[in-house]
Amino acid sequence: MKTFTLLLLFITGMFLGKSQQLVYKPINPAFGGDTFNYQWLLSSANAQNQFDSKDSYSDLLGNLNSIDSFSQSLNRQILSELSRKLFQDQFGDGESIQPGNYLFGSLYLQVTNTSQGLLINILDTGTGDQSEIVIPK
Template sequence: MKTFIIILTFIAGIFSGKSQQLIYKPINPAFGGDTFNYQWLLSSANAQNQFDEKNNDFSSLLDNVNSLDSFSQSLNRQILSELSRKLFEDQFGEGSLKPGNYLFGSLYLQITTTAQGLLINILDTSSGDQSEIVIPK
């Protein structure tokens, strides 16, 4: 009899259980939340912001460059590239680089053959900067 009462109480508890409807209420006012949350969300976002507007102002960088300056810089780069290609062909010919010493304006190139491959030392005589390039065999 005790088991019958326990089972009956259990079944009655299942059917008399109450439920409620779950309702989603957004917090952000941009998604339908309360408009009074806007100031709190903005101050919270600003407190977490790690970027400094003074250093990351890309609009000021774009304001300084107009299309005419950009075009003239691009044209200068293309002309200098073509000129350096012609000078390189005149100096080295159509073949590969040959060992020796070469002078291009303020750049002094020393090309030597080593066990690792072709070694190119580049010295800028105006600033003293030096670079070394190894082209493997």
Template sequence: MKNLFFLIALLGVTFLNAQQLVYKPVNPAFGGETFNYQWLLSSASSQNQFDNNDKGGLNLRDFDSLSSFTDSLNRQILSELSRKLFGDQFGEGDLQPGTYVFGSIYLEVIQTGQGLLISILNTQTGEQSEIVVPGGG
């Protein structure tokens, strides 16, 4: 019985055929068949969880022109202030240490031995940040 099993196993091994595996991409973007494009698109669309008619997106009619102008003005003032801060440290500005308030941003500039210490506080969110601009004191 043992010999019969050995003989069947030996014959089974000799009749095994191997074949070469060839990868063929499905996506046409990676060399696949171009006729798969429509099937892939419909499959992706059916799995899409986002609605194109969603009102949460960016809509120009939702902008208030006064609010937009105020935001733009705040950005310009903060940009000018930061330009003056760096210009002052490198010899081009006239910014003096002190406190500045821009809407909900409270900015305090202090001259220290290491340079300028800039403390920034957002009074709406409570977020704080400190920046040290190195320079002579």
């Protein structure tokens, strides 16, 4: 009789037991989640952000005045023209660069012919930075 009652309780428990369906609900509002989660996600992302915003490129440009910006733009254009002429001389038919000393704003260029090829020394007189470029023959 005891086994019969246990079996009966087990069978009725199977029918009375409830289950639920597993449903995925997104958290991110961009993927259909609740829009009230936006502030929580944003504050969580900002708390985990390891980058410093004062090093950003836009802040660096904001600190330049118009004269500094113009001189940097001019230096970039001169270096671009010089590199274009060098490549054109080396790989195409263009005007050759003559050996000599050139001064462009704060850049001092010394172009010489060596046994290795064309040697270009670039010195930034404002900062003291120096570069050396060798274009092989």
